[in-house]
Amino acid sequence: MSSRNGTDGSLLASLPFTLGALAFAIAPHVQYLPVWVTVTFLYCAASRWYIEKRRWRLPPPWLRIVLALLSFLAILFSYEKVSGVGPGSALLAVMGSLKLLETRVRRDQFVLLFISIFMMMASLLREQFLWSLPYLIAGIVVTMTAWLNMSLARPVSLRRSIASSCRLILLAAPVAIAMWIFFPRISTPFWSVPIDTSSGVSGLSDNMSPGDISSLSLSDAVAFRVRFDGAVPPPSQRYWRGLILHQFNGRTWTGREPSIDPRARRRISVSGEPVRYQVVLEPTRQHWIFALDMVIDWNLKQSFMGPDQQLAYTLPIDQRLSYSAVSHTSYTTDPQMTSLAKSWYSRLPESRNLQSIALAREMRAAAGSDQKFIESVLRRFHEEDFYYTLQPPPLGRDPVDQFLFETRRGFCEHYASAFAVMMRAAGIPSRIVLGYQGGELNPLGNYMIVRQSDAHAWTEVWLPGRGWHRVDPTAAVAPERIESGMSGARYEAIGASWGLEAPAQWLHQLTLTWDALNARWNDWILGYGPENQQLFMQWLGMKKPDWQKMLFTLLGLVTLGIVAVSIILLRRNRPPPKDAAARLYAQFTRKTGLPPHTGETPQNYARRLHERPGQNPQSVDRVTTRYLAARYGTPDQQALQELKSAVVEFRRSA
């Protein structure tokens, strides 16, 4: 006997599918969710299955309520809020898991499937990769299969139910594709989804301390991709300007918040050929926009140039940004500088890194001029035994002193920092630029990939008459870093660690192919915004596309699709009229203009016709009676003749 709360094993057939669909939906979230959420799901899923198998009772309502409250509080505790993608999906995952514990009938499982679909879609709010689409399709197939399995009275084979769900999805796909293409895109979204900030995005931070960039050098995440219109500048010119740091506290360099300086652009004067290119920037959750040194023109709404000629966006960059820009690799900026600015850019904290300051003053005195002093410092880096390494030793309170006089091993940020400090010690205005240097050309897509491992820090110094200009002390120590970039070295290292050389090449090729695919995906699928849509509509032959036209086209296409599918399905289900009587009767029903319902008998149909004005009841009855007699009555040639004359008469009178 099953009690009120007891399970009866009736869900044994459908439960695995429901659990599978839920697991599929939660999987993309797992890496962002607190571990206890995943554990809760696994525990609930396993115990629900076990309960059904053992025909146990489900947990009592009070326990479920307590659990729900506890998990709500736990989420509040983990995230300190309940809105946003992170807490939202965690809440869904936990409540879905708890819902399992009260799933008793089919309806409950439907709720779980709705949650699954919702969570699958929610995973797109976090990230949209190339593999997101196949994953989503697989997830929908699993959910649909679960759905079908639940709706069927008798279990069918797994293959058959998967085939039916695939068929359903295929039938729906044209509508989905049409909606995707034609649904009017709006440049500014109505809503902004608060992105999950608990997970880190690798990238440059707003300040620089020793060790910051070297930790980035191990990440091959893509920072941005660039497509050049003309010739690609040589590696030594590929400095991607990001943010400027000009305040030093002895250890950490910091910049200022993004701010507009309308005169910044005017202070640039350029020479030589312009370089034109388009950038697709991956989300950084910061404001900085990267462009080739030195950018003079760019087209991106809501962006501006700051006082140090760095570009910034008004909002944190949560979505992939695409912009085109024009740069000149030979340029001068800020030929004049006030004495106030000069002292600002030469400020150093007192009583820190004193040895370095003393050394710089000594070298400046020996050099005679600022230019010579710069050269001598670079020469010192080049000729004395300074090493360029990804694993520099940790540095203490006076990092510049320690680096210059003790460890002498460092990464670009060490050199840039030490160089800038020495310049400032000698009274030369200097600042640090954070950005990227280099980039790898992907021959497959003919574009350049700039990765996080290309992150770089260099210095700019100001000299009277020349203005600000770039000096990269790292180039003095490790010119190969500047000339060949980081990428090659990494793959060789991987290959070497396997004791093989061939896989390195092969792996590199594979990575490039994958990235080319991703770039196409980003351009065409994820980047299908208002601009691309306009272009595509024009390509399709729509003149002056606007949202009304698109919406009407969409409605038309969807209606057409539904009508087409309905006709196909109706054709398949309608039995072909076989005999003469049926054909005559079909003529009659067509003539009335009122199609009979499925399973409507001739007499009921006649009754329905009587209610319509303008029909002659007698002639309708005559046709009906004779049809029934001719088709279902005792076989009789005369009856058929009578039907024929009745139909002819009806058609004439109508």
Added chain:
Amino acid sequence: MQVRSTVEQMPAESNAPIAALDQARKSLNTIILGKEEEISLALACLLARGHLLIEDLPGLGKTMLAQSLARVLGLTFQRIQFTSDLLPADIVGVSIFNQKQGEFRFQPGPVFAQLVLADEVNRATPKAQSALLEAMEEKQVSVDGKTHNLPSPYFVVATQNPSDQIGTFPLPESQLDRFLMRLELGYPDEKSERALLTGTDRRKMLDEIDASLDAGALGSLQDAVERVHVSEPLLDYVQALVRFSRESPEIETGLSPRGALALIAAARAHAFILHHSGVFPDDLQTVFAAVAGHRLKPASGSAIRNAGELSRHVLDSVAIP
């Protein structure tokens, strides 16, 4: 709309019983008001040599219908009130020792009537129920190794209260299958109820009514019913209905071949009552809920819960070939 009668097409010798059947139908409709369709169905059930199960709440005229049927059709009538202490012997009868002749003599039970009303059949134990159901199926009774034939025609009307009442043994599916039809009478409409309340006592009316038919005439009508024409398209339709009932996800148990045969037999009888020249789709649809309703089981979790809706679902989903 009433489709023109085609009495002319029927064999001439059976004209008299057909007129009597019409008369019987008319008489029944004067006693039981507002239930024309149910009366046609009950008559069709009887003409198709089937047994009838009436399932409804007390007081809706189940017993009245059975009594009137017996009366109007001129059949001998016995009523068995099923109770929880009813024994099989109370139904089929017992052998009693006759001291004078020094032998056992069989004393037939109430089951030996042409029309047996088994009232509230679900109140008795399964053992008593099965005694009746065996008699229905075999049309004979075996007591002490001796077989006794039941009278002919033989017609059982069983009534049953909806099974969620206390202290009942609902008939299992396999035994429900023995009944050709299951009917629900339901409440009368306003007008009929008013006529019932103001008219003469129905029992008195019943006593005054004359039999329109007798056993012999009924037998010949039953033979005639079997000769009603069933066309190829109609057989297609029956097969389509049966196939759908087996394939629909809403239905757990579809119609068996026996169910299909029952459908055709009942539709034939219905067509005969309405003087159709053959079985029309309308006949099939009219008898469908009564014949198929208790043979279909909705799928667990289906939105459809009762037999009427389930039958409607089948009829509305299958195109008439």
